[in-house]
Amino acid sequence: CFILLTVLNKISLIADLQGLEQAGVLSLCVGSEDRTPKKRFSELQNERREQAQRTVLIHCPNKINEKKFLKFLSQHGPINTHFFYESFGLYAVVEFCQKESVTSLQNITRTPSLGPEAAIPFKSRYFNLKLRNSVNQTSELSSIQCSNQSSPSSKKLYQLLCCAESVDDQLNTLLREFQLTEENTRLRYLTCSLIEDVAAAYFPDCAVRPFGSSVNSFGKLGCDLDMFLDLDEIGKFTAQKTSGNFLMEFQVKNVPSERVATQKILSVIGECLDQFGPGCVGVQRILNARCPLVRFSHQASGFQCDLTANNRIALKSSELLYMYGALDSRVRALVFSVRCWARAHSLTSSIPGAWITNFSLTMMVIFFLQRRSPPILPTLDYLKTLADAEDKCIIEGHNCTFVRDLNRIKPSGNTETLELLLKEFFEYFGNFAFNKNSINIRQGREQNKPESSPLHIQNPFETSLNISKNVSQSQLQKFVDLARESAWILHQEGKDRPSPSSNQPWGLAALLLPSVTNNVPLSKKKKKPASERIKNLLDSIKSSGAENSIATNGR
Numbered sequence: 211c212f213i214l215l216t217v218l219n220k221i222s223l224i225a226d227l228q229g230l231e232q233a234g235v236l237s238l239c240v241g242s243e244d245r246t247p248k249k250r251f252s253e254l255q256n257e258r259r260e261q262a263q264r265t266v267l268i269h270c271p272n273k274i275n276e277k278k279f280l281k282f283l284s285q286h287g288p289i290n291t292h293f294f295y296e297s298f299g300l301y302a303v304v305e306f307c308q309k310e311s312v313t314s315l316q317n318i319t320r321t322p323s324l325g326p327e328a329a330i331p332f333k334s335r336y337f338n339l340k341l342r343n344s345v346n347q348t349s350e351l352s353s354i355q356c357s358n359q360s361s362p363s364s365k366k367l368y369q370l371l372c373c374a375e376s377v378d379d380q381l382n383t384l385l386r387e388f389q390l391t392e393e394n395t396r397l398r399y400l401t402c403s404l405i406e407d408v409a410a411a412y413f414p415d416c417a418v419r420p421f422g423s424s425v426n427s428f429g430k431l432g433c434d435l436d437m438f439l440d441l442d443e444i445g446k447f448t449a450q451k452t453s454g455n456f457l458m459e460f461q462v463k464n465v466p467s468e469r470v471a472t473q474k475i476l477s478v479i480g481e482c483l484d485q486f487g488p489g490c491v492g493v494q495r496i497l498n499a500r501c502p503l504v505r506f507s508h509q510a511s512g513f514q515c516d517l518t519a520n521n522r523i524a525l526k527s528s529e530l531l532y533m534y535g536a537l538d539s540r541v542r543a544l545v546f547s548v549r550c551w552a553r554a555h556s557l558t559s560s561i562p563g564a565w566i567t568n569f570s571l572t573m574m575v576i577f578f579l580q581r582r583s584p585p586i587l588p589t590l591d592y593l594k595t596l597a598d599a600e601d602k603c604i605i606e607g608h609n610c611t612f613v614r615d616l617n618r619i620k621p622s623g624n625t626e627t628l629e630l631l632l633k634e635f636f637e638y639f640g641n642f643a644f645n646k647n648s649i650n651i652r653q654g655r656e657q658n659k660p661e662s663s664p665l666h667i668q669n670p671f672e673t674s675l676n677i678s679k680n681v682s683q684s685q686l687q688k689f690v691d692l693a694r695e696s697a698w699i700l701h702q703e704g705k706d707r708p709s710p711s712s713n714q715p716w717g718l719a720a721l722l723l724p725s726v727t728n729n730v731p732l733s734k735k736k737k738k739p740a741s742e743r744i745k746n747l748l749d750s751i752k753s754s755g756a757e758n759s760i761a762t763n764g765r
């Protein structure tokens with residue numbers, strides 16, 4: 211009853227991804243406990259990648275009989291797991307037990323004939339399912355359960371937070387509601403794997419790996435998908451196996467620098483995604499940025515993707531953040547709340563500019579937790595001392611070594627509550643000497659600022675760089691003002707908390723919802739004068755024009 215068609219490139223409907231995130235069109239509902247992962251990062255990455263290679267993405271008709279659908283696909287081999295989701299149509303993600311099943315399915319799939327239009331016959335793992343006989347099918351419909359892929363609406367979040375038992379409970383609720391679900395994570399790895407198929411047409415044995423918040427355990431539903439084209443493994447295995455007098459090298463083309471090589475590679479892959487990549491729309495090649503990238507929307511998954519190449523240090527940063535997130539269950543809860551708080555007050559934005567980035571905020575939380583007594587998180591230098599020979603990692607001359615086995619790091623003896631930590635976080639940064647000090651998670655202590663940027667957060671691996679160089683004085687001031695105000699609100703609340711039944715916003719709810727905090731009678735709450743708001747806007751525009759790579763480039 212089914213016909214599978216390869217999905218054509220250039221489907222014209224362009225998903226408004228930000229809109230999707232806000233409007234909650236993509237939605238998921240799994241994820242309950244704090245599922246802090248304990249596996250080694252590289253182990254998890256390899257498992258997920260292999261899983262994605264056995265997986266297909268199928269655009270389904272809205273009316274479909276799930277049982278028959280699975281039976282049809284099982285002709286190609288056993289299915290390990292599957293789920294459906296909605297994103298401008300119904301989609302199924304189906305993971306087979308064996309890779310061969312995918313090939314078998316591809317072999318019975320035909321390229322559609324479109325009348326006056328012509329199809330580019332690109333054979334991918336993204337299919338379009340058509341019903342041969344829709345009348346028979348619809349008569350036996352079973353209802354399809356769709357996983358939800360978006361974060362809760364402000365209203366729902368408000369209700370959940372107001373019903374919580376304590377501020378600690380509120381922070382954990384927020385984490386549970388916003389963290390990436392199993393399904394969303396699978397979809398992220400699958401999307402990378404589909405892009406890898408395109409890149410592999412040029413560079414067999416390449417890998418497209420996710421990095422950033424998709425893998426560092428701090429990703430919020432709806433966050434972008436950062437991926438990098440890894441060409442480092444190409445030719446490595448064969449080279450190790452050679453013996454005898456001869457040494458074989460690939461005949462290659464040389465270019466003046468690593469940067470030029472990256473630009474050339476990304477230029478071609480970008481062109482290919484634009485011309486042939488099923489579901490890839492709005493492809494922009496931003497090759498003159500400090501870290502060249504290709505930005506596009508992957509329509510079916512709804513992800514805004516940033517593809518870079520030669521970006522190993524960013525992957526290492528993701529691994530480090532993943533380690534920190536897994537070391538203590540309070541870390542992720544605090545980071546999520548601070549990220550949501552910053553977003554609610556427009557301190558962060560999805561547009562690059564003079565704003566603080568989520569990456570910088572995460573570094574600030576880590577630094578703050580290193581400063582507690584006793585510390586909740588160890589310094590990066592300490593993690594380096596625990597490393598063994600296998601952990602050694604030098605990338606482009608930078609020492610990126612740290613212990614990768616989580617079990618070798620002793621848990622902290624600190625038992626402070628999340629409520630206290632959140633309040634102290636705001637107090638700490640509300641009073642931090644940003645004018646003279648730099649934040650440094652390598653040493654876990656303030657250092658004199660080596661340059662005059664308003665906010666200085668040392669890049670943990672490329673230590674001469676500042677990851678928040680883009681942040682303007684006015685944006686930093688806004689952060690400080692809001693931090694002080696939030697500390698004050700939490701402090702006041704501690705004294706006189708409304709009862710949960712009163713339906714009054716309290717604790718985190720009072721901090722997060724701008725409409726709610728606007729009701730708080732604080733003199734500071736007055737709107738900034740128009741001149742200052744215009745200045746902020748100009749700062750942001752100037753900064754985004756000068757360096758549009760900063761927020762997303764991984765450097």
Ligand code: GTP
Nearest residue numbers: 422423433434436524527568569677761762764765
């Ligand atoms: P989201 O806002 O949820 O996307 O967080 P993110 O951590 O994914 O941030 P983003 O997409 O801006 O960047 C992706 C990754 O690139 C980060 O996790 C970092 O590893 C790295 N990165 C981003 N900005 C910088 C920077 O300024 N310096 C360095 N060294 N790395 C950066």
Ligand code: MG
Nearest residue numbers: 422423434436
């Ligand atoms: Mg990101």
